[in-house]
Amino acid sequence: MRLRWGGERLLSVLSPVLLLALWELAARTNAIDTRFFPAPSDIFAAAVTLIRTGELWDNLSITLVRLAVGFLLGAVPGIVVGLAMGLFSPVRAILQPLVDGTFPIPKIAILPLFILIFGLGEESKYAIIAVAVVYLVLINTQAGVRNIDRIYLDVGKNYHATRWMMFTDVALPGAAPLILAGLRLGMGVALLVIVAAEFVGARSGVGYQIWTSWQVFQVDRMFVYLLVTAVIGFGTAVVMTFLERVLLPWKQH
Amino acid sequence: MTSTAPVKVRIRGLRKRFSVKGRPIEALDGIDVDVEAGAFLCIVGPSGCGKTTLLRILAGLEEKTAGTIEVARDAAGKDARERPVNAMVFQEQSIFPWMTVRDNVAFGLKARGFSGRDRYAIVEPFIRRANLGGFEDALPHQLSGGMKQRVSITRAFANDPEMLLMDEPFAALDEQTKLILQAELLRIWEESRKTVLYVTHSIDEAIVLADRILVMTARPGRVKDVVDVASVFGRPRRVEAVKESAQYGELFGRVWGALREEVMGAQAAEAVS
Numbered sequence: 038m039r040l041r042w043g044g045e046r047l048l049s050v051l052s053p054v055l056l057l058a059l060w061e062l063a064a065r066t067n068a069i070d071t072r073f074f075p076a077p078s079d080i081f082a083a084a085v086t087l088i089r090t091g092e093l094w095d096n097l098s099i100t101l102v103r104l105a106v107g108f109l110l111g112a113v114p115g116i117v118v119g120l121a122m123g124l125f126s127p128v129r130a131i132l133q134p135l136v137d138g139t140f141p142i143p144k145i146a147i148l149p150l151f152i153l154i155f156g157l158g159e160e161s162k163y164a165i166i167a168v169a170v171v172y173l174v175l176i177n178t179q180a181g182v183r184n185i186d187r188i189y190l191d192v193g194k195n196y197h198a199t200r201w202m203m204f205t206d207v208a209l210p211g212a213a214p215l216i217l218a219g220l221r222l223g224m225g226v227a228l229l230v231i232v233a234a235e236f237v238g239a240r241s242g243v244g245y246q247i248w249t250s251w252q253v254f255q256v257d258r259m260f261v262y263l264l265v266t267a268v269i270g271f272g273t274a275v276v277m278t279f280l281e282r283v284l285l286p287w288k289q290h
Numbered sequence: 291m292t293s294t295a296p297v298k299v300r301i302r303g304l305r306k307r308f309s310v311k312g313r314p315i316e317a318l319d320g321i322d323v324d325v326e327a328g329a330f331l332c333i334v335g336p337s338g339c340g341k342t343t344l345l346r347i348l349a350g351l352e353e354k355t356a357g358t359i360e361v362a363r364d365a366a367g368k369d370a371r372e373r374p375v376n377a378m379v380f381q382e383q384s385i386f387p388w389m390t391v392r393d394n395v396a397f398g399l400k401a402r403g404f405s406g407r408d409r410y411a412i413v414e415p416f417i418r419r420a421n422l423g424g425f426e427d428a429l430p431h432q433l434s435g436g437m438k439q440r441v442s443i444t445r446a447f448a449n450d451p452e453m454l455l456m457d458e459p460f461a462a463l464d465e466q467t468k469l470i471l472q473a474e475l476l477r478i479w480e481e482s483r484k485t486v487l488y489v490t491h492s493i494d495e496a497i498v499l500a501d502r503i504l505v506m507t508a509r510p511g512r513v514k515d516v517v518d519v520a521s522v523f524g525r526p527r528r529v530e531a532v533k534e535s536a537q538y539g540e541l542f543g544r545v546w547g548a549l550r551e552e553v554m555g556a557q558a559a560e561a562v563s
């Protein structure tokens with residue numbers, strides 16, 4: 038049987054609501070262990086407390102600042118170096134082996150080294166995010182430049198476009214869709230890395246709160262902060278989609 | 291043709307050798323041709339005969355292996371803003387998808403250093419004459435295939451080159467759109483009378499557009515025959531009038547006669563390899 042569009046939409050709204058209701062019911066009747074899965078109403082109450090005391094906002098803003106600074110520190114050099122590698126083969130020859138050799142290292146594995154170098158302060162967090170972001174942006178930007186349709190380069194050449202114009206009017210816009218895809222991927226990894234870094238290398242932030250909630254066995258708080266990470270992830274995705282709309286109007290169909 | 295027009299392009303002994311997987315492939319094997327200033331020359335030949343390669347060499351996109359190409363410049367100077375020697379119209383979609391129609395048409399002028407205001411003022415009438423008025427701010431993905439090729443042709447005309455190189459610009463379009471754009475091209479070209487080298491695989495299109503038709507042999511490409519159209523169909527020319535006339539059939543027969551064995555030969559060679 039096929040449901041009408043409105044019917045399917047209703048189902049999409051109903052399924053999470055139903056799940057929450059079931060969860061609530063199961064928690065109240067002790068069908069599930071509430072030490073691990075506190076009732077949604079309890080989680081909500083914990084969230085209200087955390088918001089009232091300002092604790093939630095403090096931790097969220099700290100994590101957001103780390104994300105933003107680290108992301109920029111990784112994205113900007115990623116785009117610049119990626120463009121240079123895509124456009125100039127000597128640059129590619131020099132940097133490609135370094136990129137290929139270090140890219141496979143799981144970025145979080147470098148955290149101890151960064152804490153050693155930068156200390157437990159904010160710098161080590163910025164650095165680990167920047168490193169996680171820079172590779173994905175760099176690799177995508179380079180691919181974007183190298184995959185520009187040959188025909189566009191031919192047009193530029195036939196019309197005697199200057200080197201600068203080849204860059205601003207052909208290479209950069211031509212590579213833009215893949216650059217933005219790289220930024221989107223970078224943002225996803227940045228979120229992953231910051232939460233993990235805050236687990237072990239921080240005294241504040243969303244990741245730190247998730248970790249301590251486990252250590253002091255405040256599972257309702259943990260769920261609140263898990264929800265916060267979901268909201269951050271969703272929020273960054275919305276921002277990226279907005280950026281694509283604004284920067285790539287020609288990619289919309 | 292007994293034309294008194296000066297020669298615009300003189301090509302002598304032009305050769306092009308490609309290397310495909312280490313094996314040399316002879317694409318052009320000594321092309322000799324003179325193109326008079328203001329003439330519309332169509333180049334027909336079997337697939338793979340090197341007609342596109344010939345255009346790409348003239349456009350500076352490919353290096354020649356041997357031979358000479360002399361172009362009589364209208365005015366020679368060192369000013370970057372001077373009229374360019376040529377502008378190419380490509381077969382495939384070649385307008386920049388990230389630029390509006392106006393910026394696409396003005397691309398060549400921007401490369402020559404015209405300011406935004408100047409180049410927009412220059413392209414305005416070109417856009418109108420190409421029936422693209424009202425679409426100046428549209429992006430290519432909003433346009434039909436025919437309109438995209440209009441933009442591509444307008445981009446070439448707006449740059450005011452001394453010579454136009456066109457590589458099957460209408461090949462991917464449907465028959466009706468093609469007829470309309472052929473008539474439009476004739477109308478716009480007849481106003482400027484630029485020298486045109488126009489590659490096509492369509493004999494019909496060649497007869498409709500050309501002053502002379504250069505028939506090429508199968509690979510390696512050589513000049514097989516040159517068919518005079520201008521003495522049969524004068525200018526200005528109407529597409530319908532050409533197709534309705536009895537001489538159209540005669541010309542078609544003559545070009546096809548020259549082309550037929552080359553096409554058969556090319557197909558036989560393909561079947562063997």
